[in-house]
Amino acid sequence: MGYFLFDPLSVFFLSVIALVSLPSAVYSIGYLKGEASGRKTALAWLILILFLGAMGMVVTVNNTILFLVAWELMSLVSYFLVVFDTKHEKSVQAGTIYIVMTHIGTAFLIAAFLIMFKYAHSFDFSAIKNACASMPAGTKNTVFLLLLTGFGTKAGIVPLHIWLPYAHPQAPSHASSIMSGVMIKTAIYGIIRFVIFILGAHCLWWGIMVLVLAVISCLVGVIYALMEHDIKKLLAYHSVENIGIILLGVGLAMFFLSLNMPYLAVFSMIAGLYHLINHAIFKGLLFLCAGSVYKATGTRDIEKLGGLIKNMPYTAAYFLIGAMAISALPPFNGFVSEWLTLQAFFLGAFSVTGSAKVFLGVLGAMLALTGGLAAACFVKAFGITFLARPRSHYAVNALEVPFSMKAGMFFLAALTLAFGLGGAAVIKILSHVAAAATGIDITAMKFSVNNAVISPQAGYDIYLSVPLLALVLGALGIMGFAVYKLSGKGKTITYTTWDCGYYRLSPRNEYTATAFSKPFRIAFSFFLRPYRKTQKIRDSFYHIRSFKYETHTTKVFKKYIYDPALAMIFRSAKSMRRIQPGSIHLYLGYIFASVLLLIIFINRF
Amino acid sequence: MQTIILFACLVSTYLMVIAKRMPALIMGFRYQSFFLFLVTLLMAIAERRIDLYSIAGLLLALKVVLIPGLLYRIVARIKANENLGLFLNTQLSLLCALGFTCLSWVFSARLLAPGNVLVTTTLTIAFFMVLAGIFLMIFRMTALAQIIGLLVMENGMFLLASTVSGGMPFFVEIAIFFDVFVSVLIMGFFVYRINKLFTHVDVNKLSRLKG
Incomplete structure (x- = not known):
């Protein structure tokens, strides 16, 4: 194939890209109508196609140079997507933060690739993979850290996430859906491809480091999301959280690989990849819904919304589905993958000894906490946005979005359900991808049987059948409803809400997002x-x-890491200015002085 | 004979370094170019090469007659203060120049095989001229001094090329001559414009233009 590589890992990522991009593209037909002029719409399409092409290239090339070219193209094109909405000054600012951060990341990648080239004398993946076997351990560690920083910047691992909540919300919604759903996943592809596939995860501390960073990303992402009232920013913080969950799976795979536990390594990798595709689907869906809300109301501040469920029933329903999926509620897809990740932790904790047991147990608990907080966050996001009465004129006049936008959302909502119910089949496919990524032979392993997911370590068999679960939940719901109806309490009584004798209740008295998140702010x-x-x-x-x-x-990271770093850069730039006074004589003098120094220097030899 | 002329070159360069006013500087340049012309002529006679004759002729025409004449005209036209504006007074400048001569000597002696005194001397003087040219550019305030500094450097380069490699190819040499001439024309024009716009040609004050 020349410069391209279509192994299961690449094909998997290609299909993730296609799965989220197509509905987003359909959605953009309706979304861009009336937003921009005809020429700008055409430009948006051109950028979108370039963006998809670049992402496709990133996950399929088999050569580090081409990879860098595609990577950079992807970054640049997505920068144009971020600054697409030129009306807002914020877009330009967000774009600047984004492009600076992404280039810092690329610099780390280039360094890593050059070190790899030094040993392989080739840019080809397979040649590098062979050469990595003979690489000294110290160099390997350096390359790993460089790669982790480089890809971590793109993925939005804490504390490199700083650009993500600025850039993703600023792009047009269909682009945010692709950026958040797919683009940051290319960084996960990079980590799997370069760290696990090419370098080979041999050191235990690599896995531990990825796991620790991942769990920090999870918690920080979800806590910030709880505090956020801009609906797209909230979703962007959830991307940080979900990248953390995906990396928990990937890091766990590295952890088990270095401990030589192939069953668990493949299982964790499946969990990570499954969450990756799930996150792409439901985050794409949620961003599209947020875009619909923005399009209909003209604001992204959920404190100003409310009651949208009456005007926009479809969008509300899709948002609810997405919210349930991201909160890991059955029978949607997020549930399956988070369940798998948790299982991987528990199975791992049973299989290892000593302090590693505690470590995995604590991480599992943290993941559970993350899931709970995410659910709380989406209760807030859904409740404040769609329920109760409109809090401002923005929400009063909202109208349901056109068909093309609904179609895009519907497709992704259907996928959310399909990937939840068909978990067993998906896992079967993913086991091949995970096997290809980790280089483990899986012919003797079983991960799913007849619509049920089973966990692979003998002795701790655990089964999960999502369709059955859905059936039970549905039956319970119907039974509850029937009991409620039959007991006769279903009569509707119209009456004024009791208001302690205030008599002037207005939407201003409603529960606000700030108030909702107060307990978490205190905790x-x-x-x-x-x-x-x-x-x-x-x-x-x-x-x-x-x-x-x-x-x-x-904002702890901004205040204690980025602000001091920026201040230092500006200070040093100011001191550099002192040798740049703009005097021609001085510049000539610099040349002269260096010539003289060279002459004196040559006499030393 | 050649050694004497070369030393005359050296002395004329010293004269330029200690010059305080523009006409003196241009005069120094004229002397320097003239001695350079003599060196080339001697070389042409010794080696009986037609191209060297024509290069010497060009030297005479351009660097001894035309360019200094042009510079004199500019000085007269801009009617500016004739002072060069020294960052470093004449005594210190001369001291520096002596230091550079020393340095060039050490440098040339290292570069060439010992024994051939004439070549070493030529190289020393050529190198010193380059250094002196850049010295003039740095430590004199007016834009005119910078033009002349550049020309002195060019002279040094010419001498350097003729000592080290027996002269550059003929066409290259011709091209360089015309280059120098045109650049002097352009820079002269610029000096004139600068003077007209800012009523002075003090390069030091141009830094105020920056943002």
Whole structure:
């Protein structure tokens, strides 16, 4: 095939790209209508096609140079997507943060590839794979760290996630759906391809490091998402969280590979890959729904929304499906993959000894906590956005979106359900991908039987059948409803809501997102460091005319890592300015001085 | 004979380094170019080469007559303060120049095989001229001094090429001559414009233009 490589891993990623991109492209027909002029729409399509092509190239080339070219093309094109909405100054700012971060990442990748080239004398993947066997351990560690930093920047691993909540929300919604759903997954592809497939995960600490970073990403992502009231930003933070969950699977695979436990390694890899494709689907769906809300109302601030379920029933239903999937509720797809990841942790904890047991157990608990917090977050996102009464004029006049947008969302919602119910079949396919990625022979292993997922380690057999679960849940629901109806409490009584005798209830009295997230703000105050500002304007001591209350959280990573780093760069740039005063004489003097130094230097030899 | 002329070259360069006013500097350049012409002529006679004759003729025409004449005209036209504006006073400049001569000597002695004193001397002087040219460009304020500094460097290069490699190919040499001439024309024009726009030709003050 020359420069391309179509092994199961590449084909898997290609199909993920296709699966999310096609509905997003259909969606964009309706989304772009009325947003931009005809020529700009054409430009959007051109960028989109370039973007998809570049992503396709990234996951299929078999040569590091071509990989870098495709990678850079993907970054640049996605930059244009971020700044596409030129009306907002924020887009340009977000684009700048994005392009700076992504290039820092690429720099690390180039360094890693050059070191690999030094040993392989070739840019070809297979030649590098062979050469890596003879690479000294120290160099391998360096290459691993470089690759992890480089790909981690793109994936949005904490603390390199800083660009993600700026860039993803700023792009047009169909593009955010592809960026968040697929583009950051190419970084996971990079990690699997280069660290596991080519370098070979031999060191235990590699796996542990990936696991620790992943679990931090999970928690930080979901906690920030809880605090966020911009619906697309909220989803972007959930991308950080879900990349963490995917990396938990991948890191666990590395962990088991280095411990020489092939069964568990393949199982964890399946879990990671399964969550990868699931996240692509439901995050794509959620971004499309968020885009529909934005298109219909013109705002992304959920505090200003509410009651949209009446005007936009389809969007609400799709959003609910996506929210249930991301919160890992059965029978949707997120449930299966998070269940698999948790199983991988528990099976691992049973199979290893000593402190590793505790480590895996704690990580499993953290994953469970993440799942719970994600569910809470989506209760907030769905409840505040779609339920109750409209909180502002934005939400009052919302209209359901056109057919092409609904079609895109419907397709992804259907996939969400399909990947949940058909988990056993998907796992069967994914086991081949995982085998190809880890280089393990799986002919003797079984991962699914007759629509049921089974966990592979003998002695701890665990079964899961999602269709059965769905059936049970459905039956329970119907039974509950029947009991409710039969007991006669279903009569509708129309009456004013009891309001403690206030008599002037308005949408302003509704529960707000800020209020909803307050318990979490207090619980995680050690990390979020919330602060508030209050301002009272009084008529007299007894009567307050107006009261202003603001609460903010401190962005720890920005404040303690990025701001000092930036300040240092600016300081050093200022000191560099001193040798750049703009005087021609001085510049000539520099040349002269260097010539003189060279002459004196030559005399030394 | 050649050694004497070369030393005359050296002395004229010293003269330029200690010059305080523009006409003196141009005069120094004229002397320097003239001695360079003599060196080339001697070489042409010794080697009986037609191309060297024509190069010597061009040297005479361009660097001794035309370019200094042009520079004189510019000085007269801009009617500016004739002072060069020294960053380094004459005594210190001369001291520096002596230091450079020393350095060039050490450098040339290292570069060439010992024994051939004449070639070593030529190389030393040629190299010193390059250094002096750049020195003039740095430590004199006016734009005109920078033009002349460049020309002095070019002279040094010419001498350098003729000592080290027996002269550059004929056409290259011709091309360089015309290059130099045209660049002097252009730079002269610029100096004139700068003077007209800013009423001075002090390059040091041009830094105010930057953002």
